Amino acid sequence: MAIPHALPGQAVDVRPLGAGLAQEKTRALFKSADLEVMRLVLMAGKSLPPHSVPGEITVHCLEGSLVVTAEGRSHALGADQLLYLAGGVMHDVTAVEDSSALVTIALRR
Template structure:
């Protein structure tokens, strides 16, 4: 069953999942005309890849620790770390610990 997207002015919790990470799926929280917000959930040892995005995006590590690969460069993201990427960037993630991240995508490419 798909989780419903948030409605305008609806409060949504993005608190850490803690022990619920392994049983929680990644899911879109909001999808609007120009914006999409997704909670990415990665149990320890799991990986995820994202192909090129047409617009800019941010990735906020809410909990855990992940390896972030982009353009031949690898960085570690820990809880509280935020990064921004420009349009056309694809990336890979690998969880060292149970992790959840908040992906915010701008669906309108920069001009």
């Protein structure tokens, strides 16, 4: 079964998940030829291993607390903070607290 994605012109709720956070999983909200947006869900102490993507990305912490390490620097993100990374930058993400974030990826063709 395909994962449902938002259609052009369709509103998507990206409010913090609050009490429902622990029951959610990371999922793509939409993907087009040039852009992908996903909600990242990480529980405290969990992390994404070092990786990179070809296009620029933003990580907008919606709730909780994350640390993004890129180019030898750690960036602490709390709720309502956003981090921009250039394309191709190796980075990892660790949840300090149960967290969700909106991740935007500019796709390179």
